[in-house]
Amino acid sequence: MRNPLSNKITTIKPSGIRKFFDIVSEMEDAISLGVGEPDFDTPWHIRDEGIYSLEKGKTFYTSNAGLKELRQEICNYYGRKQGVVYNPMTETLVTVGGSEGIDLALRCMLNPGDEVIIPTPCYVSYEPCTVMADGVPVILPLKNENQFRLTPEELEGAITEKTKILILAFPNNPTGAIMEKSDLEALVPIIEKHDLMVISDEIYSELSYKSKHVSICSLPGMKERTIVINGFSKAYAMTGWRLGYALGPELVIKQMIKLHQFAIMCAPTTSQYAAIEALKNGDDDVVEMTEAYNQRRRFLMNEFKEMNLPCFEPFGAFYVFPCIKEFGMTSEEFALKFLEEEKVAVVPGTAFGDCGEGFLRISYAYSIDDLKVAIGRLKDFVEKLRAEK
Amino acid sequence: MREKILKAIEKNSRIDLKELAIMLGEEEINVVNEIAAMEAEGIICGYHTLIDWEKTSIEKVSALIEVRVTPQRGQGFDTIAERIYKYPEVNSVYLISGGYDLLVSLEGKSLKEVSNFVSDKLSTLDTVLSTATHFILKKYKDHGTVLAKKYVDERLKMTP
Incomplete structure (x- = not known):
């Protein structure tokens, strides 16, 4: 029989998280700090709207780009938060989670051989999606001493004449790093000089604890160069609804809608109705959940300080990224040993790129009580390792 | 803060x-x-414990009682409310808008104890016009805490 697989797909490595997932799933009594989704349920009034839409028989396709009312609400939201005006008819697309938007944007903008700068550590999908879109991923390792922010020097150093796209994913998974307005402003001249496009993955935008999130699309001259990816999963605790959106210049969005039409048809109708409610009446829920995350974040930072585990203070998402280099183990070895001996699962930093070596991603999408138990075990583990040395 | x-x-x-x-x-x-x-300043008035008495062997009956009263000149509902809240078995007394005036919640050891309180003490007060007693059969949620069901984390244990 002939090989049924494409060459491209077989070159792509499986997600680094997979191996751990299989081990953890087998361990009944293990507790986990490894999830990438909120611990809150979707607020009831949002779920209720989804249920109500089903009761009313709203079970058909929507227009390819998504319900008009939802697109309007999305544009209102970016107007309200970032002061950027998007046209709901031509510059807005409702997608199946932020993930689909990333895939579409790359596939609609890349020609074979075009380079995509991917600052790492980062979410796992940018690199494989770039490869599948015939692009060339250029991995740009960010540094702990810069709090995992992207500096203009680093960007400049990664650019070649083939560079077409820069991926910006802040607030960041897995580091929790943010880019403040001044950090972004420093990048703009370089982006303009080299005529780059930016895919700005802002899925964690609401979970910013130092200052309000600033999108690069709000900086002068950047709206035309930016595809904003966002969604409902993190801010409104709606991961399972699979709903996101893309905003950008008509030229690109038009092609993304075309591809979305052929590949997906439209995002789930029930989710779209629920999302309208989220954007209209969900601000208070977001504030409340963000405050809860922030309290846990402060709690964890203090615990790390007390156990003397170096960790830069992250101001976004719901992750902390402590450094475990002192123990002379790889991230994977550490995580595995920690899991075996203390029955707590964390994700090795290397699951998010090679430069995550020496770090762990710890999620605080857990109740304070759960965090206390898990961090207590980390404390014991760290003390044990230090005593052995 | x-x-x-x-x-x-x-x-x-x-x-x-x-x-x-x-x-x-x-x-x-x-x-x-x-x-x-x-x-x-009296903003924090006390520290209480939320107990699911159902799970203990202690017998307890709670009831909500709607009370219609005649407000008194110059004092409104305050005097009659005070008469009612002074009974130690009374847990809370609220002035309510709508079909009746006061909502009284109370706890007793048995149905009989509660009904005796209503018939002997509450109904016989001068200004009380009528009462309607509702016994609580099951508490699903109290003070924002769900009592009926335990939280189970159904998320995948590890996701990127």
Whole structure:
């Protein structure tokens, strides 16, 4: 029989998280700090709207780009938060989670051989999606001493004449790093000089604890160069609804809608109705959940300080990224040993790129009580390792 | 800061104050002082424990009683409310808008004890026009806490 697989797909490595997932799933009594989704349920009034839409028989396709009312609400939201005006008819697309938007944007903008700068550590999908879109991923390792922010020097150093796209994913998974307005402003001249496009993955935008999130699309001259990816999963605790959106210049969005039409048809109708409610009446829920995350974040930072585990203070998402280099183990070895001996699962930093070596991603999408138990075990583990040395 | 402290201790009045200060990003001494001030001002009126009596072997009956009364000249509902809340078996008394005037909640050892209270003490008060007693059969949720079901984390244990 002939090989049924494409060459491209077989070159792509499986997600680094997979191996751990299989081990953890087998361990009944293990507790986990490894999830990438909120611990809150979707607020009831949002779920209720989804249920109500089903009761009313709203079970058909929507227009390819998504319900008009939802697109309007999305544009209102970016107007309200970032002061950027998007046209709901031509510059807005409702997608199946932020993930689909990333895939579409790359596939609609890349020609074979075009380079995509991917600052790492980062979410796992940018690199494989770039490869599948015939692009060339250029991995740009960010540094702990810069709090995992992207500096203009680093960007400049990664650019070649083939560079077409820069991926910006802040607030960041897995580091929790943010880019403040001044950090972004420093990048703009370089982006303009080299005529780059930016895919700005802002899925964690609401979970910013130092200052309000600033999108690069709000900086002068950047709206035309930016595809904003966002969604409902993190801010409104709606991961399972699979709903996101893309905003950008008509030229690109038009092609993304075309591809979305052929590949997906439209995002789930029930989710779209629920999302309208989220954007209209969900601000208070977001504030409340963000405050809860922030309290846990402060709690964890203090615990790390007390156990003397170096960790830069992250101001976004719901992750902390402590450094475990002192123990002379790889991230994977550490995580595995920690899991075996203390029955707590964390994700090795290397699951998010090679430069995550020496770090762990710890999620605080857990109740304070759960965090206390898990961090207590980390404390014991760290003390044990230090005593052995 | 007050609002944040109140929100936290409303859910967990036994929270360690040092820990609370860390979580709020405040100095511990400020949190302690703020709580003391709110106690003095009567904003914080007490610290209670939420108990699911159903799970104990202790018999308890709770009831909500709607009371219609005649308000008194110059005093409105305050005097009659005071007459009612002075009974130690009464848990709470609210003045209510709508079809009746006062909502009284109370606890007793048995149905009989509660009904005796209503018929002997409450209904016989001069200004009370009528009462309607509702016995609570099951508490699903109390003070924002779900009693009927335990939280189970159904998320995948590890996701990117």
